[in-house]
Amino acid sequence: MxxxxxxxxxxxxxxxxxxxxxxxxxxxxxxxxxxxxxxxxxxxxxxxxxxxxxxxQRQDRHSTMAVLTANAPVVRAYVGGGTVRASVRWTAPDGTTRTGDAEVKTGLKAGDRATVWTDNRGALTGEPAGLxxxxxxxxxxxxxxxxxxxxxxxxxxxxxxxxxxxxxxxxxxxxxxxxxxxxxxxxx
Structure with a gap:
């Protein structure tokens, strides 16, 4: 030593x-x-x-209800469902109606409601990270x-x-x- x-x-x-x-x-x-x-x-x-x-980011993003404007693609590769991008319509905080592509559950039909995430200005964003x-x-x-x-x-x-x-x-x-x-x- x-x-x-x-x-x-x-x-x-x-x-x-x-x-x-x-x-x-x-x-x-x-x-x-x-x-x-x-x-x-x-x-x-x-x-x-x-x-x-x-x-x-978690504070600035909000879940919003949207309506699908077209059928969501059906993806069978997922067991128990999955998400795909589909065309949706939602109302922004300023009251304007907006459209865009968002992540929704596979297999939803046009007219179905889906939860999407928007920022404070009403633009589509991804889901915020969990705690x-x-x-x-x-x-x-x-x-x-x-x-x-x-x-x-x-x-x-x-x-x-x-x-x-x-x-x-x-x-x-x-x-x-x-x-x-x-x-x-x-x-x-």
Missing amino acids: MGTKAMLWRWRRNALRRRSDATEAWVVLATGMAIAIGAPMTGAATAWTVQDALDR AEVEARAGLSGAMTAGGVCAVLVTGGWVVRRRLDVHRAGEWEREWAEVGPQWARKRA
Whole structure:
């Protein structure tokens, strides 16, 4: 098991510690702190933003009764029914009659009533997400954002550490070029 002294050698002053070793220690610390603080904060902010947008969408969409203006196609591929797009007519909040294509149950006939979803202006929209779906989508969006932030930070830290490794290798080569010939003369 590695002791505390061995783990913190880059922070202590000693003859073997290079400036790049201390820089690497600071990069690792900064990356860890950014992950510990930044990832949860951005994940939570994303989740709140997505949930707020979906909640507003739920408030802005309303179910409206419409009348089919043509027969809805019959689709037998669904067990227990399904939905298809069909031409419908409905009354908007301003009292005007509108027509368009909306999702309705398969097999309905012209003149049948169907529930469609409209926005505050009376335009057709899709059904809003349910409460469970809103929470799931918000949570998933937040988790994916937090994971993305972690991936970016870890990758950035890795790139910096690799550059420090290349720099250290160059230092070793330069120093060995100076010291190597001196050692060869002593052995001869």
